Structures are given as C-alpha cells and as structure tokens.
Amino acid sequence: xxxxxxxxxxxxxxxxxxxxxxxxxxxxxxxxxxxxxxxxxxxxxxxxxxxxxxxxxxxxxxxxxxxxxxxxxxxxxxxxxxxxxxxxxxxxxxxxxxxxxxxxxxxxxxxxxxxxxxxxxxx
Amino acid sequence: xxxxxxxxxxxxxxxxxxxxxxxxxxxxxxxxxxxxxxxxxxxxxxxxxxxxxxxxxxxxxxxxxxxxxxxxxxxxxxxxxxxxxxxxxxxxxxxxxxxxxxxxxxxxxx
Numbered sequence: 001x002x003x004x005x006x007x008x009x010x011x012x013x014x015x016x017x018x019x020x021x022x023x024x025x026x027x028x029x030x031x032x033x034x035x036x037x038x039x040x041x042x043x044x045x046x047x048x049x050x051x052x053x054x055x056x057x058x059x060x061x062x063x064x065x066x067x068x069x070x071x072x073x074x075x076x077x078x079x080x081x082x083x084x085x086x087x088x089x090x091x092x093x094x095x096x097x098x099x100x101x102x103x104x105x106x107x108x109x110x111x112x113x114x115x116x117x118x119x120x121x122x123x
Numbered sequence: 124x125x126x127x128x129x130x131x132x133x134x135x136x137x138x139x140x141x142x143x144x145x146x147x148x149x150x151x152x153x154x155x156x157x158x159x160x161x162x163x164x165x166x167x168x169x170x171x172x173x174x175x176x177x178x179x180x181x182x183x184x185x186x187x188x189x190x191x192x193x194x195x196x197x198x199x200x201x202x203x204x205x206x207x208x209x210x211x212x213x214x215x216x217x218x219x220x221x222x223x224x225x226x227x228x229x230x231x232x233x
Contacts, residue, residue: 045213047224108222
C-alpha cells in the first residue's frame with residue numbers, strides 16, 4: 001500500500017523558513033517523480049514544485065520560484081521542500097504527491113497523495 | 124499558462140441522480156492530458172480520472188470522463204452518499220511545463 005506521510009509544518013513568522021518532509025513507503029520511491037501541491041484554507045489546489053526520480057530535474061510554480069527548493073533522498077525514501085522568505089500567501093496545507101512516471105512530463109498527474117501538513121505564516 | 128474553468132460552482136443533487144461536471148480550458152489541452160480528483164472535507168484529494176477518460180485504480184465505473192481539446196466532462200452516475208464532495212480538474216502535459224487546477228465543483232446533497 002502506497003503511503004506518504006508529511007511532516008514539518010507549523011507556525012512561522014513572515015520572512016522565516018521551514019523545511020517539510022514526506023516519508024514514502026509501499027512503492028519503489030526512486031522510480032517515480034514526486035511533487036508538492038498546496039491548498040490555502042478554504043481554497044483550491046495549487047501545484048508548487050516537482051522533482052524527477054533521480055533529482056536531476058526540478059520544476060517550480062512562478063509563485064515560489066527562487067524561494068522554495070525541492071529535493072529528495074532516495075536512500076531514505078524521503079522528499080523535501082525547503083521554504084524560505086515565507087509570506088502570508090504561503091499559508092496552506094502542503095501535500096506530497098506521487099506522479100506515475102520517473103521524469104517530469106508529460107504525464108504529470110498525481111496518483112497518490114499524503115494527508116498534508118499545515119504551514120501557517122503569521123506574526 | 125492554461126486556465127481551467129469549472130461549472131457549475133455548486134451542484135445540488137439527490138442520491139441516485141446523475142452529476143455532470145464541466146471543465147473548460149483557456150486553450151487546447153494536448154493529448155487530452157486532463158485529470159479529475161475528488162476531495163472530501165479534511166481529506167487529501169483522490170485521483171479519479173486521468174487522460175480525460177481513464178479511470179484510476181479502484182475507481183468504480185459510476186465515474187466516467189470524456190472530452191477533448193478545451194471541453195471536458197466528469198459524469199457520476201447513480202450518486203451515492205459518499206460521492207458528495209468537491210471535484211477538481213487538472214491539466215498537465217503542456218509545454219513549457221505547466222500544471223494547473225480548476226477552482227472546483229462542489230456536489231452537495233439536495
């Protein structure tokens with residue numbers, strides 16, 4: 001059974017940093033691209049970032065480019081996102097999601113999702 | 124960037140009814156690279172349909188997807204109580220790489 005478990009969320013002040021983790025199990029983690037998708041309270045879904053199976057390729061939404069860094073450690077079956085220069089607009093539940101292929105594109109949909117971790121940016 | 128519009132915003136139906144949800148793209152979605160997700164309150168989204176019409180693993184055949192180009196439809200036949208939720212469409216596969224979601228359609232009990 002595929003399981004994705006996010007952690008690392010919490011309350012952070014504007015301008016601060018946070019690193020989220022996603023522990024994966026139930027599949028060969030190193031064979032699939034992975035992504036982060038977020039959802040602001042009461043709002044819709046927004047894709048944030050993706051990384052290929054080896055980590056060689058990454059992609060970011062314009063809203064986070066230059067502030068967020070996605071990475072992975074295939075030896076630990078774990079996905080990360082380092083979030084810097086956070087603003088109130090980054091407040092959201094952050095979901096880790098698995099893609100059905102190893103590289104980025106074209107089949108960039110999400111076949112499994114974690115339960116999410118809440119990031120609140122507030123003073 | 125391809126913008127997705129979903130209609131209606133809210134659909135009020137009774138169990139046993141058929142739900143027809145629309146997703147319209149601002150430009151053609153290549154190779155029908157469109158997915159549908161279901162999200163219940165407090166839960167993560169669940170993949171229902173990919174490639175516009177292929178059901179994901181474990182999804183009952185009451186759920187069906189159709190469409191191409193800029194117009195796509197999710198049909199839910201014989202609505203069951205557990206089907207009342209928010210449904211999102213998502214496009215992928217565009218070049219340069221862009222992934223966008225629609226704003227969602229809420230299917231509520233009438």
